[in-house]
Amino acid sequence: MNQKLRKTVAEQLVRTFGPGEPLILGRAPGRVNLIGEHTDYNDGFVFPMALDFEIVVAGRRRADRTVRLLAVDLREKVEFSLAEPIVFDEHFGWSNYLRGVLKLLQQSGAELPGMELAFAGDVPLGSGLSSSAALEVATAIVVQRMTGFGIERPALAKLCQRAENEFVGMNCGIMDQFISMMGEQDHALFLDCRSLEYRQIPLELGAYRIVVCHSGVKHSLVESEYNRRRQECEAGVRVLAAHFPEIKALRDARPEQLVACQNELDPVVYRRCRHVISEDARVLESIQALNHGDLVRFGQMMNESHDSLRDLYEVSCSEIDLLVELARQVPGVLGARITGGGFGGCTVNLVAEEAVDRFTERICRLYREKTGIDARIFISKAADGAQIIE
Numbered sequence: 398m399n400q401k402l403r404k405t406v407a408e409q410l411v412r413t414f415g416p417g418e419p420l421i422l423g424r425a426p427g428r429v430n431l432i433g434e435h436t437d438y439n440d441g442f443v444f445p446m447a448l449d450f451e452i453v454v455a456g457r458r459r460a461d462r463t464v465r466l467l468a469v470d471l472r473e474k475v476e477f478s479l480a481e482p483i484v485f486d487e488h489f490g491w492s493n494y495l496r497g498v499l500k501l502l503q504q505s506g507a508e509l510p511g512m513e514l515a516f517a518g519d520v521p522l523g524s525g526l527s528s529s530a531a532l533e534v535a536t537a538i539v540v541q542r543m544t545g546f547g548i549e550r551p552a553l554a555k556l557c558q559r560a561e562n563e564f565v566g567m568n569c570g571i572m573d574q575f576i577s578m579m580g581e582q583d584h585a586l587f588l589d590c591r592s593l594e595y596r597q598i599p600l601e602l603g604a605y606r607i608v609v610c611h612s613g614v615k616h617s618l619v620e621s622e623y624n625r626r627r628q629e630c631e632a633g634v635r636v637l638a639a640h641f642p643e644i645k646a647l648r649d650a651r652p653e654q655l656v657a658c659q660n661e662l663d664p665v666v667y668r669r670c671r672h673v674i675s676e677d678a679r680v681l682e683s684i685q686a687l688n689h690g691d692l693v694r695f696g697q698m699m700n701e702s703h704d705s706l707r708d709l710y711e712v713s714c715s716e717i718d719l720l721v722e723l724a725r726q727v728p729g730v731l732g733a734r735i736t737g738g739g740f741g742g743c744t745v746n747l748v749a750e751e752a753v754d755r756f757t758e759r760i761c762r763l764y765r766e767k768t769g770i771d772a773r774i775f776i777s778k779a780a781d782g783a784q785i786i787e
């Protein structure tokens with residue numbers, strides 16, 4: 398819990414916009430996905446947890462129809478009127494996450510007053526730990542409190558995803574917004590991305606810790622390749638569905654059905670489908686392993702997930718592969734994998750507590766020697782999802 402951040406955002410709003418109505422403060426966390434990567438937009442399963450990093454949004458109503466937005470860390474502000482339709486801002490890219498949520502709330506029937514919103518956060522930017530989803534979710538709960546607009550939390554998470562898809566133009570799945578909204582302390586969240594049924598699973602890791610390594614790189618391919626992967630999965634479903642009409646998404650396909658269609662599938666598409674189908678199975682197996690206290694098996698699933706993302710889905714990169722390889726050489730590491738959309742960002746590792754110092758020292762030293770980049774290491778507990786700060 399970052400009290401200083403909360404105080405700064407509130408103070409900066411008042412300092413920038415002057416006195417006004419009482420403030421509403423909300424926070425929403427970033428996330429790390431433990432396993433289940435690139436499965437959410439295939440109607441499959443994911444298993445993320447909320448992090449102790451957050452975006453804080455402060456907001457208050459205005460008497461007129463003006464909206465003023467302030468990015469505290471960037472020292473940038475924008476203003477527009479609700480008398481006009483809310484439009485995309487080419488210049489202040491950050492404002493589109495807030496604009497998108499406001500627009501989708503309006504479309505869903507919320508009566509928006511004029512308002513002032515300010516935000517800042519400690520989710521490392523460009524790390525693949527979902528700062529943008531956290532910003533959308535924190536904005537949504539603050540504006541919901543301001544307007545009294547009645548909508549259940551899972552539906553509000555979905556609205557934030559639509560803001561990102563339809564307004565910002567990033568075709569992401571539901572995972573990031575959902576975990577940021579619904580996370581629970583000391584639990585990871587098992588989510589069925591088709592039905593949005595979910596279960597909070599206690600993260601009973603005994604003498605092990607979740608350790609996140611930030612590679613310090615984000616390759617520019619992320620968005621174009623992400624959208625291409627989605628199209629490749631859809632192409633796979635079209636071929637599979639022609640033979641097995643019950644297949645509506647890769648979530649429905651079994652490995653033997655994929656093999657039966659192999660000759661008709663483009664080899665790249667075949668590999669993408671193999672990843673997704675096997676990854677869904679790994680999520681289910683990981684949860685069983687966790688329920689049985691079998692962390693060794695859980696770690697094996699993490700390792701297999703990474704290898705599949707590297708070789709079949711091809712969303713890793715040399716820096717991330719190096720972090721994974723170095724991690725797996727440290728005694729006491731049960732699993733290491735890329736987390737998030739790919740092409741940089743972070744790895745997630747399951748590490749014995751007594752090995753964490755050795756792990757940190759070795760990874761930082763060797764990664765720096767080989768790449769010239771400083772890795773950043775976070776030991777992470779599962780945090781609560783979005784909250785209004787009373």
Ligand code: GAF
Pocket residue numbers: 433434435436437438569570571572573737738739
């Ligand atoms: C990004 C997306 F935003 C998520 O929806 C998910 O697809 C993830 O990449 C890959 O698992 O974080």
